[in-house]
Amino acid sequence: MTFAPPNHSRTLDPQPGMPAWIRGARSDSLEDVAFSSGAALSQLHLVLGCEDVPQALLRDRLALRAAEACVAFSGRPERAAELRDAVHLLRPGDLPGPAGEMYLAWRRAVERPVSVKALARALPHVEASLIASWLDAGRGPPVTRVAMVLEAVWAEAPRADVPALVLADAALAQALGWTHVVPLVAAGLTRADLRKRGEELRMACHRALLASAAEALRLSADLSRRVAHLKAVAPRLRARGAGEAVEMFLIRDAVAPAALPLPDRAARRLCDRLVELGAVRELTGRDTFRLYGV
Template sequence: MTFARPVHQSILGSLSGIPSWITSTRAEAPEDVAFCSGAALNHLHLVLEREDVPQALLRDRLALRAAEACVAFSGRPERAAELRDAVHLLRPGDLPGPAGETCLEWRRAAERPLSVKALARALPGAEPGQIATWLDAGCGPPVTRAAMVLEAVQSDAPRAQAPALVLADAALTQALGWPHLVPLLAAGLKRADLRKRGCDLRLACHRGLIGSAVEAVRQAADLTRRAAHLKAVAPKLRAKGAGAAVEIFLTRDAVAPSALPLPDRAARRLCDRLVELGAVRELTGRDTFRLYGA
């Protein structure tokens, strides 16, 4: 699959302006589904090339969405709010629990440039050599390669659904030439899809990627607007360390005040000030143990 590169920014138009025929057409034939998924990935590819898109923040938000899907596949009840708590309210020495560990795997996989070494850090239960072998199991076009890697990992480790999906996204990312893993497949697949094999699994991956790529474009548009507003209000912040704090908000889905490079009280005041300015949102609805994000 070869992606066209824009010759001018105006070619993209609105970030969220993904062609309606991609989402409105109910493709049934395998070749039509594959065509639509390729078109959706092509549009996402162009969006990811834009300098104004907060790439790290987008990947972290998509990692949360992928983790939520994987936790649901395993039959656990945790959703986005609980996963954020499990990851961002950890104290030194605490264990994140199974759901929190799944979320951490996805976040670690998406935060560093893609490599076998980075994937091994993200997936502590997999050896680098085994990861390389699984990635080599895929060949052909990007989605076919991803489906083959997904099948290979699940055949060797049937209970490792989250690592299998991480590595499938890694294979897709490699094939598309993206520098960082972009979590897509998990959120687009259904639990029953993970039991499919061969052509049926490839078709499910194509179908799932249509919806997940469209959602990634929508998230990119939303986060780009929010990031622009956050950067615009940054000069109004007088707290020492406010600039570094803003950079953290531009890279993480959720932030606890304790993660900011300010004293506790100053960090909480800064978060409240950013909420007043409409630059970030309080994500929990609680009076204590709050989390904030763009």
């Protein structure tokens, strides 16, 4: 199964949803599950070619889901809120901690087009030659490649779950002609799946991609609506630097006021104004150290 690269000049309906016959697929047959996951990836492929979908923002939010899954696999307690704090409230000289490092790896993995160099930047503790070797281990149809890359990494580095899962998504992107890593594999797997090999692992990957593609479609529709509203209210913002600030919200899962290109007080006022306009949400529920996102 191969797809042509997405044509980002197309304007498609970004809210097609997952057909019921795909969502409701239940089978113990590898052939049937493979057919369903292929259909789900085909639906997602169309959305990734739609210019109305905020692609960078979608990838960044999926990176958070993938990081949350990896943190859970490691037995750590941090979830999405703590991961956002660990990365977006990081001050110069601070260390993000183990969970924050996982999140940073995923964020860096989705930022740049897929390449060994970009993946080495995301996984600084893994040699580029090893990344290239593991990616080359994948052969055959896309999901088979995913499983083969996972097995190749775990054979040499049994505890390297984050590199294995990042490279699995990179192999999927390369197989499907996607320009960037789209985090799908990790969030759909269970901890028990990480111990599977051979046909059992391929079955787990198909099921993971079926579930994650459905979630990515739902998320893309939600983000498309929210981004359209943000763009609609943007002309009403009068603060200097507001345009650059809006651009940051269009590509980042979460933004701290301190990260915006405005003085501190002006940045906080802008965020409050965007919340008032229903264009962004305050994500923490706190009175201080707040984070905002579409």
